[in-house]
Amino acid sequence: MESQKKNPENEEIRVFDNGQNMDDLIIMIAYCCSAILIPIRVFP
Amino acid sequence: MELSRYLKYYPSSENPGNFILFSTWRLSKVEIWAETFRAIERGVISPENEKVLTGLGMLVPDREEEKASVISLHDRINKHSPGINIIVVMNLDCNFACKYCFEGGLKGDLYMSGETADRLIDFIKERFTENKKTLLVDFYGGEPLLSSDLIKHISKKLKAFTEERGVSYSFSLVTNGALLNRKIAIELAGLGLKGVKITIDGPAHIHNKNRPFKSGAPSFDLLIKNIKETWDIVKINLGGNFEAANYRDFPLLLDYLEKEGLTPDKIGVIKFDPVAKRPERVMNPTDYRGGCITLDEPWLLEANDLLREDILRRGYKTLNISHKLCMIESQNSYVVNYDGSLYKCPGFIGIEEYNIGNIKDEIFKYNDTYNLGIWKNDRCIDCEYLPLCYGGCRYMTFLRDDNVNALDCQKEYLDATLETMIKQEIKYSLRVGK
Numbered sequence: 010m011e012s013q014k015k016n017p018e019n020e021e022i023r024v025f026d027n028g029q030n031m032d033d034l035i036i037m038i039a040y041c042c043s044a045i046l047i048p049i050r051v052f053p
Numbered sequence: 054m055e056l057s058r059y060l061k062y063y064p065s066s067e068n069p070g071n072f073i074l075f076s077t078w079r080l081s082k083v084e085i086w087a088e089t090f091r092a093i094e095r096g097v098i099s100p101e102n103e104k105v106l107t108g109l110g111m112l113v114p115d116r117e118e119e120k121a122s123v124i125s126l127h128d129r130i131n132k133h134s135p136g137i138n139i140i141v142v143m144n145l146d147c148n149f150a151c152k153y154c155f156e157g158g159l160k161g162d163l164y165m166s167g168e169t170a171d172r173l174i175d176f177i178k179e180r181f182t183e184n185k186k187t188l189l190v191d192f193y194g195g196e197p198l199l200s201s202d203l204i205k206h207i208s209k210k211l212k213a214f215t216e217e218r219g220v221s222y223s224f225s226l227v228t229n230g231a232l233l234n235r236k237i238a239i240e241l242a243g244l245g246l247k248g249v250k251i252t253i254d255g256p257a258h259i260h261n262k263n264r265p266f267k268s269g270a271p272s273f274d275l276l277i278k279n280i281k282e283t284w285d286i287v288k289i290n291l292g293g294n295f296e297a298a299n300y301r302d303f304p305l306l307l308d309y310l311e312k313e314g315l316t317p318d319k320i321g322v323i324k325f326d327p328v329a330k331r332p333e334r335v336m337n338p339t340d341y342r343g344g345c346i347t348l349d350e351p352w353l354l355e356a357n358d359l360l361r362e363d364i365l366r367r368g369y370k371t372l373n374i375s376h377k378l379c380m381i382e383s384q385n386s387y388v389v390n391y392d393g394s395l396y397k398c399p400g401f402i403g404i405e406e407y408n409i410g411n412i413k414d415e416i417f418k419y420n421d422t423y424n425l426g427i428w429k430n431d432r433c434i435d436c437e438y439l440p441l442c443y444g445g446c447r448y449m450t451f452l453r454d455d456n457v458n459a460l461d462c463q464k465e466y467l468d469a470t471l472e473t474m475i476k477q478e479i480k481y482s483l484r485v486g487k
Contacts, residue, residue, distance in 0.1 A: 021085060021086045021089045021102060022083050022084070022085050022086075022089070022102060022105050022106070023083060023084040023085075024081075024082075024083050024105065024109065025082040025083060025084065025479045025482075026080065026081055026082040026478070026479075027081055027108075027109060028076060028079035028080040028081030028082070028109060028110060029079055029080050029081075029376075
């Protein structure tokens with residue numbers, strides 16, 4: 010995820026988080042008690 | 054362009070009159086002037102704003118196309134997933150006598166045999182087809198480090214296998230931490246150990262009461278010592294089990310970690326969960342905490358908010374809001390019990406009707422057993438929370454109903470908690486795993 014604290018070119022909308030890139034989506038498998046999060050790249 | 058159906062908006066706390074927008078599908082977050090947002094709802098938008106919000110998935114060219122993409126997510130993951138993920142329950146024995154552990158007298162001399170371990174290795178190799186790139190094993194118990202020799206045996210074989218293929222093998226441990234000294238951590242790291250999850254139930258006075266050794270001796274100081282010895286070798290993630298009577302004291306643990314030099318840069322993720330109530334017939338691995346909190350007991354919401362805030366405020370990391378694919382829905386994920394029996398979720402270990410076969414024989418079809426795709430109904434598909442929920446947690450449903458026939462709908466929970474969590478993430482610029 011990319012993020013920026015402020016979008017200086019647009020005062021009406023302040024972007025905090027660009028979210029997931031849907032062309033390269035990474036999903037975490039919900040191993041609810043897992044020791045590590047497991048990233049799954051959906052669209053390699 | 055239309056507003057995404059997976060969009061939530063909340064009043065800004067810092068700037069009254071503005072809204073916080075959050076895409077439950079793209080996970081993007083913005084703050085927007087209220088009049089700008091109201092105009093967009095009426096179909097009026099500047100080209101500049103349209104470009105920004107389209108880039109963030111908050112405006113979409115076709116809501117039906119967007120919906121189809123959300124619905125097909127699991128299928129696409131299963132088709133493209135480059136890895137296999139296996140949870141292995143090494144034993145049901147333990148050197149602790151946790152006061153809330155329902156396994157209690159059921160625990161004992163139940164260990165994976167060498168023969169079963171070898172069959173497990175073959176089972177994994179058979180499924181690690183040419184297109185697979187990552188193999189990840191999560192060793193559970195009981196206490197998995199009581200089976201450390203067998204973990205080394207399995208890992209040596211799997212490491213050699215994956216190295217031949219030019220791909221990666223890694224493993225993790227869900228351990229009580231008592232046996233994780235520097236020597237064993239170095240040895241296991243050389244075989245692929247990447248992360249551990251250790252449970253500490255708050256400050257010493259609570260933890261030692263909840264999680265003593267079988268002898269009754271306290272374990273808190275040893276765990277802190279072991280974490281200090283190993284944080285630079287493996288990623289240490291911390292869990293903890295709280296109750297209504299003690300959750301307000303859990304931040305004392307965070308104070309103690311800082312005081313002892315275990316600062317946020319030395320700890321992976323911290324997440325505290327409530328002690329779950331379980332039916333007597335359930336005998337699953339130690340420390341399994343499935344799903345999320347429910348609204349059955351309102352104090353849980355307060356505890357969740359308070360503890361998450363305290364973790365983030367001190368600079369520690371916790372789990373962020375994200376899409377999470379339940380391992381039950383993942384075709385490349387299995388749970389292997391110590392005796393080789395197979396399940397789709399660690400919560401169901403030992404419950405016969407949820408057994409899906411054995412590594413020595415075959416895997417039964419489990420679509421109906423685990424009610425796969427239970428969320429594929431009009432109510433869920435039209436819900437703005439679908440990307441965060443996908444029908445919720447089967448194990449939570451099981452705890453509630455003693456079966457998995459119904460949804461574990463997260464709407465009420467997310468209505469009550471999501472706004473706070475989003476604002477916490479904005480406030481603390483939460484980044485997990487980076």
